[in-house]
Amino acid sequence: MSFLNKEICDGDNPDLTEERRTATFDTDRMAQVIYGSEKFAARRRQITKSISRIPALQDTKPLAFMTREEKITEACRELDVLSDHWEQLIYVNDEEEALHLHREVIGMEGHPFALHETMFIPTLVSQASDEQQEKWLGRARKREIIGCYAQTELGHGSNLRKLETTATYSPSTQEFILHTPTITALKWWPGALGKSSNYAIVMADLVIKNKSYGPHPFIVQLRDEKTHQPLPGITVGDIGPKMAFNGADNGFLGFDHFRIPRGNLLMRHNRVEPDGSYLKPPHAKIGYSSMVKVRSRMAMDQGLFMAQALVIAVRYSAVRRQGFLEDKSQEVKVLDYQTQQHRLFPSIARVYAFIFCGLETIQLYEKLILDVNKNGDTSGMADLHSLTSGLKSVVTHFTGQGIEQARMACGGHGYSMASYISEIYGVAVAGCTYEGENMVMLLQCARALVKAVELVEEGHPEKLSPMMAYLTKPSVTVDLTVGPEAYVKIFQLIAKKQAFKATEQLHKFMVAGDSRDVAWNKSAVELTKASRLHTRLYILKTFIRRVESITDISVKAALTDLLNLHLNYELLDVASYALADGIMSSTQMDFIKNQLYSSLEKIRPNAVSLMDSFQFSDLQLRSVLGRRDGHVYQNLFEWAKSSPLNQSEVLPSVTQYLKPMMEKSKL
Numbered sequence: 250m251s252f253l254n255k256e257i258c259d260g261d262n263p264d265l266t267e268e269r270r271t272a273t274f275d276t277d278r279m280a281q282v283i284y285g286s287e288k289f290a291a292r293r294r295q296i297t298k299s300i301s302r303i304p305a306l307q308d309t310k311p312l313a314f315m316t317r318e319e320k321i322t323e324a325c326r327e328l329d330v331l332s333d334h335w336e337q338l339i340y341v342n343d344e345e346e347a348l349h350l351h352r353e354v355i356g357m358e359g360h361p362f363a364l365h366e367t368m369f370i371p372t373l374v375s376q377a378s379d380e381q382q383e384k385w386l387g388r389a390r391k392r393e394i395i396g397c398y399a400q401t402e403l404g405h406g407s408n409l410r411k412l413e414t415t416a417t418y419s420p421s422t423q424e425f426i427l428h429t430p431t432i433t434a435l436k437w438w439p440g441a442l443g444k445s446s447n448y449a450i451v452m453a454d455l456v457i458k459n460k461s462y463g464p465h466p467f468i469v470q471l472r473d474e475k476t477h478q479p480l481p482g483i484t485v486g487d488i489g490p491k492m493a494f495n496g497a498d499n500g501f502l503g504f505d506h507f508r509i510p511r512g513n514l515l516m517r518h519n520r521v522e523p524d525g526s527y528l529k530p531p532h533a534k535i536g537y538s539s540m541v542k543v544r545s546r547m548a549m550d551q552g553l554f555m556a557q558a559l560v561i562a563v564r565y566s567a568v569r570r571q572g573f574l575e576d577k578s579q580e581v582k583v584l585d586y587q588t589q590q591h592r593l594f595p596s597i598a599r600v601y602a603f604i605f606c607g608l609e610t611i612q613l614y615e616k617l618i619l620d621v622n623k624n625g626d627t628s629g630m631a632d633l634h635s636l637t638s639g640l641k642s643v644v645t646h647f648t649g650q651g652i653e654q655a656r657m658a659c660g661g662h663g664y665s666m667a668s669y670i671s672e673i674y675g676v677a678v679a680g681c682t683y684e685g686e687n688m689v690m691l692l693q694c695a696r697a698l699v700k701a702v703e704l705v706e707e708g709h710p711e712k713l714s715p716m717m718a719y720l721t722k723p724s725v726t727v728d729l730t731v732g733p734e735a736y737v738k739i740f741q742l743i744a745k746k747q748a749f750k751a752t753e754q755l756h757k758f759m760v761a762g763d764s765r766d767v768a769w770n771k772s773a774v775e776l777t778k779a780s781r782l783h784t785r786l787y788i789l790k791t792f793i794r795r796v797e798s799i800t801d802i803s804v805k806a807a808l809t810d811l812l813n814l815h816l817n818y819e820l821l822d823v824a825s826y827a828l829a830d831g832i833m834s835s836t837q838m839d840f841i842k843n844q845l846y847s848s849l850e851k852i853r854p855n856a857v858s859l860m861d862s863f864q865f866s867d868l869q870l871r872s873v874l875g876r877r878d879g880h881v882y883q884n885l886f887e888w889a890k891s892s893p894l895n896q897s898e899v900l901p902s903v904t905q906y907l908k909p910m911m912e913k914s915k916l
């Protein structure tokens with residue numbers, strides 16, 4: 250069967266056109282599955298088309314040849330053009346459309362509104378009272394002000410309880426006095442803080458009558474709205490270049506007894522009355538909700554990062570010819586090598602798996618905020634916290650690995666910035682650190698797991714949340730030929746065993762006399778392993794659920810092949826646990842391997858279209874190697890010619906140093 254997918258264009262590289270003709274499904278239909286609905290997939294295409302009609306938004310100079318300052322200026326110029334067209338391009342206040350617009354036009358290297366959209370506005374939505382929203386939310390949404398999220402300090406990022414910035418209440422003036430008592434208390438890292446933002450959500454330790462109430466969110470004006478100069482009492486600046494993300498001005502911030510009105514403490518869930526009395530929130534960690542929001546998006550966002558790298562690597566692999574198989578008259582596409590498929594296809598499966606999880610967790614967060622804001626119901630917080638903690642850690646780790654494999658799959662050209670994969674990698678792996686360092690978050694997930702195991706051991710399995718129910722499943726012998734459910738059963742046994750083993754180790758150290766904290770640290774590696782298995786099980790189950798729900802037969806068939814690859818690859822990857830515990834036999838292992846290899850063959854004809862389905866424009870991809878037309882060699886040569894080094898034949902470095910040096914050597 251062949252589909253006239255709209256990517257097919259006769260002017261494209263014939264090898265890519267051939268790949269597109271052999272696809273067994275319609276890429277528009279696949280895009281609906283990827284982006285969650287027909288409506289949103291169509292809106293994305295519409296927005297992309299509208300952008301392509303605005304000349305001022307087409308790429309000027311390649312980003313790779315720009316300095317940091319040029320990148321920041323270019324992002325601001327594009328934002329300015331966008332704001333002139335905002336209402337024609339997207340539905341105002343539609344977060345997903347705004348994200349698509351920014352990703353496509355400005356790309357992934359950061360921009361002044363990145364934190365405004367992802368953390369500043371969401372914090373106002375979840376933490377500000379109705380009155381406070383009236384005052385700031387409208388202005389923020391209209392982009393009259395630019396905000397960021399200033400929490401991390403030079404001395405502390407993970408351990409929020411030790412943040413040192415203080416917000417001391419003064420009942421006589423009804424103000425909070427923000428102060429940075431030490432150098433380690435300087436806010437450090439917040440995106441868009443250094444030069445762009447004029448407002449910030451500042452997380453500071455609330456102090457009333459010498460009593461500390463822990464970190465609370467405050468809205469703080471940092472710069473004069475007319476002159477953009479920092480207000481007196483505020484020290485603010487950029488923290489310097491980073492591994493990637495250099496279009497963003499991550500910043501530092503210090504306060505010298507800086508006063509803000511009482512009404513600047515975000516008071517939807519807690520209050521400080523004029524006399525200084527404090528009203529507690531309904532849940533101690535409700536002030537952390539903006540982090541949960543970003544974590545709930547990370548499976549989707551990281552999935553899209555990895556997808557970008559794979560679009561580039563898969564298209565290139567279908568164009569690159571090197572070496573021979575049977576036919577010695579023509580070299581083969583490197584995509585035909587089993588090793589290349591094994592390098593790329595499991596990551597394609599993970600991309601889809603992560604995105605399906607992301608679609609779910611984004612909705613779970615939205616529901617949670619509705620429950621909390623409308624009904625004061627915080628009962629979903631613990632589960633969402635543990636789920637998103639595990640998920641952000643697992644997806645960022647595998648995304649980093651997948652992107653690096655994509656780079657290597659492109660050989661030498663993958664190492665060139667023309668591929669853009671190094672930038673994608675640099676941006677994606679920041680996710681291993683931001684929104685909670687991965688080990689720290691895996692250990693948060695482990696807290697929930699240990700609690701669940703303890704409930705089972707204490708004879709209260711009925712108290713387990715549905716996500717933990719597998720911890721009560723008995724050991725069974727499994728016939729893998731039965732299908733996905735059999736894989737789930739084995740995975741459940743592996744994850745359960747590890748959760749019980751890690752908890753047993755924790756208890757053993759405690760029985761031997763260690764405090765819970767010390768015992769926890771001595772068991773931490775085993776605990777993180779349990780968290781990873783628990784999370785990977787969740788990802789696997791979500792993938793199965795999602796594929797089962799698809800109605801388009803050809804899309805479902807293509808995704809079933811990917812799902813089978815994922816099931817076999819994941820199980821093989823954790824086989825050491827299964828073998829050690831006698832859960833799987835070596836015969837079963839051989840079965841899994843054979844299934845895996847046959848999945849690679851099945852996926853091969855659809856590989857390009859599985860990645861085309863993400864419908865990234867060339868503007869968004871920013872990759873010379875991965876362009877839709879596949880004319881890699883011509884495109885690479887043009888790109889190299891545009892390098893600033895090639896704008897003159899003889900560089901000053903040659904006339905000033907190399908020539909005299911060579912002349913001296915002749916003497």
Ligand SMILES: CCCCCCC/C=C/C(=O)SCCNC(=O)CCNC(=O)[C@H](O)C(C)(C)COP(=O)(O)OP(=O)(O)OC[C@H]1O[C@@H](n2cnc3c(N)ncnc32)[C@H](O)[C@@H]1OP(=O)(O)O
Nearest residue numbers: 400406407408409410534537540630631634683684685696
């Ligand atoms: C496209 C690119 C865009 C780029 C954007 C990049 C933007 C980046 C922004 C940032 O990085 S913002 C800063 C992010 N910082 C962090 O994520 C810090 C990580 N640390 C924490 O979140 C916390 O410190 C901690 C690790 C969760 C620990 O907090 P705390 O010390 O207060 O609690 P514990 O004693 O460990 O746990 C007590 C109890 O509370 C539960 N809990 C913790 N957090 C939550 C939560 N958010 N929701 C619900 N429950 C929570 C925790 O599980 C414990 O429960 P029990 O086990 O006691 O039942």
Ligand SMILES: Cc1cc2nc3c(=O)[nH]c(=O)nc-3n(C[C@H](O)[C@H](O)[C@H](O)COP(=O)(O)OP(=O)(O)OC[C@H]3O[C@@H](n4cnc5c(N)ncnc54)[C@H](O)[C@@H]3O)c2cc1C
Nearest residue numbers: 398399400401405406407438439440679682683684685688
């Ligand atoms: C690109 C980028 C953007 C960022 N944007 C923002 C932003 O907008 N706003 C903001 O406020 N912050 C931001 N951050 C900061 C980020 O949130 C923190 O860097 C992150 O939370 C990690 O904290 P840390 O740097 O203190 O690491 P540390 O906690 O010092 O981590 C160092 C090491 O110690 C280990 N470790 C720490 N605690 C424990 C523990 N309890 N148990 C076991 N191991 C532990 C970690 O695993 C890690 O290996 C950003 C960071 C980056 C890289």
